[in-house]
Amino acid sequence: MLNLIKNELIKLTANKKLYVGMFIILGVNLLPLLEMVTGSLGDIPIAGQTFPLYMLSTYLNVVMPIFISVLIADMITDDYVNGTLTLSLIHPVSRGRLLAAKVLALATMITLLLLYSLLLGYVFGSVIFGWGEQFIYQDVVSETNYTFSAATGFVITLGSYAVSIAPLLAFGMVVLLLAFHFNSGGALVGTCIGLVIALSFLGEIAQGLRPVLINHYFALFKYAFLDKNTAQVMVAVLVLGAYSIVPLMLSLRTLKKKDIVY
Amino acid sequence: MNGEHVIEVKSLRKSFGPTKVVDGIGFNVEKGDVFGFLGPNGAGKTTTMRMMLGLVYPDEGSVTINGYNIAKDFLNAIRGVGAIVETPRFYPYLTGRQNLLQIANLHPRLPGSRIDEVLDMVGLTGRAANRVGTYSLGMKQRLGIARALLNHPSVVFLDEPTNGLDPQGMKEIREMISQLALEQDITFFISTHLLHEVEQICNKVTILNKGRLIARGTVKELLGKDNELVEISTPDAGKALEILTGIGYVKSVKPGLGGLEVELERGRSAELNGLLVSHSVMVNYLVPKNQSLEQFFIELTEGGHQVA
Structure with missing residues (x-):
């Protein structure tokens, strides 16, 4: 199994798309600088120690879902259509193990990309805004201020990035299922971008649906570390669990029954 | 050749929607055979090969490789198999060596030196560090053969093995197939449209048309009469x-x-x-x-x- 995961990671890390994505994350970190220059940041108390937590929402709602779609398009749809999926399947590897390796490789990549984003956030935040004396995080929507010591703030930031792997991986499982039904990686990515936008609109126009929408749980870190709302966290675990397991099982069933014709 | 059936195909049928692609074909391949699989485009050769390799599920029929049923005991059946299905496909952004490493990683007991051996066999040692995206079609074909031989297979499936090669390359590959069959007792199952290739290197042939078997036997029998x-x-x-x-x-x-x-x-x-x-x-x-x-x-x- 480790060799299968290694194979997937070699392919992902040798692909230019990964580095394009990392460059985009780097560019996203510079956006607040632009906002600072234009004055659109207002009174939001940003400092180097809080900057990664502010950036996390942007990563979770926009950058990472697109990035995950691109990675899965490469790992599944393009791998199948290009005929390279066949290469593994004509060797003693079961389809279930291959899928498991791809999912674990995806989880590894999500973790590494979040870690990269976290480090960039600290570097850019400190350079642009200075480290700051206190950890003050303002929820942009509710305008609630959360104040912690620098050490607690660091732990909360680290924890927030860590728990965010769960909703991203759940989103990845939904994309995974879609990936088996597309014959073009580009079309898959386009559909996923459309899905992210549609889910945001749906959440806005039908607020009652929010508890069952996956993007609602991109804010899991807030429930867990800022609001400390245990009930909300439990609901999130259940919903994200369902979003992870059901598509994964359906993907496994699809792959096991699929005729590999490319 | 000792009469042992390395491959047994029985009553294979496959339809895609209303189209019947393979219609009840069956044949055996004996150990050491260089078995030619012929048919015009659309005859069902590739679908048959994919069913034999467990990539496509037959509607009916069975395939046994080295005594193991491909549907019921896939891992054992496929263990001693090497294959090129249609055009050899690669990850173009990986080097030749990295592409082979992808397959070597699926066979944990394979020594690292095996990659060098197969690269040497197909004359690609000097280009192993280059990305496959920079390879010519002929080089990709040779790398495909290297990959098919990587795991010391006892049965090798090749789809158009000399496609894209220059005359010298074709000659070398054909000689290599004949040599491997003879010296290493590898059984080859070769799908090709180059009929003179079958005449040159195959000892047995099966001819397929519109999903049905229309002739089979030794090349000598079919030609001799x-x-x-x-x-x-x-x-x-x-x-x-x-x-x-x-x-x-x-x-x-x-x-x-x-x-x-x-x-x-x-x-x-x-x-x-x-x-x-x-x-x-x-x-x-x-x-x-x-x-x-x-x-x-x-x-x-x-x-x-x-x-x-």
């Missing part, structure tokens, strides 16, 4: 035709270029020549005309023959 064809060059074609009509060992006579084309019982051509000369028919020359597998193939596929 009981009759032979000779071309007679004579200025007295009319007279010769009269003489030969009704002769027992002459199976057919038809006008040919500068004379006649005669199908007769094997080994009777000297007698035929004597007969014509004794009737004062001037024979300029008499040339045996071998029926190539290509002619045989065209006759079969156009004639809608079925395997008896």
Whole structure:
């Protein structure tokens, strides 16, 4: 199994798309600088120690879902259509193990990309805004201020990035299922971008649906570390669990029954 | 060859929607065979090969490789197999060596030196560090063969193995296949449209048309038959035709270029020549005309023959 995961990671890390994505994350970190220059940041108390937590929402709602779609398009749809999926399947590897390796490789990549984003956030935040004396995080929507010591703030930031792997991986499982039904990686990515936008609109126009929408749980870190709302966290675990397991099982069933014709 | 069936295909059927692609085919491949799998485009060759490798699920029928049923015991059945299905596919952004490493990683007991061995066998050692995206079609074909041989397979499936190679490359690959079959006892299952390739390297052949098996046997059997064809060059074609009509060992006579084309019982051509000369028919020359597998193939596929 480790060799299968290694194979997937070699392919992902040798692909230019990964580095394009990392460059985009780097560019996203510079956006607040632009906002600072234009004055659109207002009174939001940003400092180097809080900057990664502010950036996390942007990563979770926009950058990472697109990035995950691109990675899965490469790992599944393009791998199948290009005929390279066949290469593994004509060797003693079961389809279930291959899928498991791809999912674990995806989880590894999500973790590494979040870690990269976290480090960039600290570097850019400190350079642009200075480290700051206190950890003050303002929820942009509710305008609630959360104040912690620098050490607690660091732990909360680290924890927030860590728990965010769960909703991203759940989103990845939904994309995974879609990936088996597309014959073009580009079309898959386009559909996923459309899905992210549609889910945001749906959440806005039908607020009652929010508890069952996956993007609602991109804010899991807030429930867990800022609001400390245990009930909300439990609901999130259940919903994200369902979003992870059901598509994964359906993907496994699809792959096991699929005729590999490319 | 010891008569042991390395591959057994029984009553394979497959439809995609309403289209019947493979319609009840069956054959056996013995250990050490270089088995040619022929058929025109759309005959169902690739679908059959994919079913044999467990990539496509048959509607009916079974495939056994090295005694293991591919559907019920896939991992054991596929363990001793190497294959190129259609054009060799690679990850173009990985080097030749990295592409082979992807497969070597699926066989944990394979020594690292095996990659160097197969690269050397196909003459790609010098380009192993280059990305496959920079390779020519011929180099990709050679790398594909290296990959198929990587896990020391006992059975190798090759789809158009010399496609894209220059004449020298074709010769080398054919020699390599013959050598591997002979020296390492590897059984080859080769799908190709190059019929002379089958004549050169295969000992057995199965011909497929419209999803059905239309001929099978040794290449020698299919080409040899009981009759032979000779071309007679004579200025007295009319007279010769009269003489030969009704002769027992002459199976057919038809006008040919500068004379006649005669199908007769094997080994009777000297007698035929004597007969014509004794009737004062001037024979300029008499040339045996071998029926190539290509002619045989065209006759079969156009004639809608079925395997008896």
